[in-house]
Amino acid sequence: MINSVYIQVKLMSNKMKLYFRIIVLTITVLLTSCDDSTEHIDLQAADLHDAMQHLTDVIVHDIFSPPVASRIYAYPSIAAYEILASQDSTYLTLAGQLHELESIPVSTESINHDVAAIQAFFTVGKALIFSEEKVDEYIQKWHEELLSKGISQNQLDRSIEYAQMVSDHIMDCFL
Numbered sequence: 537m538i539n540s541v542y543i544q545v546k547l548m549s550n551k552m553k554l555y556f557r558i559i560v561l562t563i564t565v566l567l568t569s570c571d572d573s574t575e576h577i578d579l580q581a582a583d584l585h586d587a588m589q590h591l592t593d594v595i596v597h598d599i600f601s602p603p604v605a606s607r608i609y610a611y612p613s614i615a616a617y618e619i620l621a622s623q624d625s626t627y628l629t630l631a632g633q634l635h636e637l638e639s640i641p642v643s644t645e646s647i648n649h650d651v652a653a654i655q656a657f658f659t660v661g662k663a664l665i666f667s668e669e670k671v672d673e674y675i676q677k678w679h680e681e682l683l684s685k686g687i688s689q690n691q692l693d694r695s696i697e698y699a700q701m702v703s704d705h706i707m708d709c710f711l
Contacts, residue, residue: 577687579650584616587654590674591661598666608664615656615706619699623649636709640702647695651682655699660706 591612595605614630618640621627631639643652655675662671682692 577648577651577682577685579654583650584654584657587657587678588613590671591657591665594661594665594667594670597670600665608661611664611706611710612657612659612661614710615660615699615703616653618706619649619653619656619702638705638709640705641698643694643698645694645698646691647698648687648691649695651687651692651695652699652702654678655696656702656706659699659703663703663707663711 588609591608595608600608614634614637617627618629618631621629622640622642629639631637658671658675662668665671679692683689
């Protein structure tokens, strides 16, 4: 009798171990498969400078007059600045300071503000120049570089989507 109870307890403990292992494995798989976090990509000022230089190259290629070129620089820069200002309280928004500029839309999703700022810079700039394909090529290479640095495709897509919203807002205000 005691022997049969011992066997039942032993079998139960083996079943419990098996259940415990299955539960731990399931939780581990769920946590790792649902994880969308990636290394946060901090872009430097040089990244925005590179974007500005590329826009300058296109402006020179397209032979814009100085007054037109100044607008091509101003509007993309405002778009980028407004996104960066939205995440840092030390920056003051230009909304209300520039004629007809209203506050930009607020992002409801997790985005990379640095990526969104540079993307908005390119989106507004591209709308104002003739050689759009030159900007498209640069943007494609830049996106590939971001992905190789570790940003997730999902976060990149959300940042691009937000940049498009802000770009549309800026263009609606000024153009």
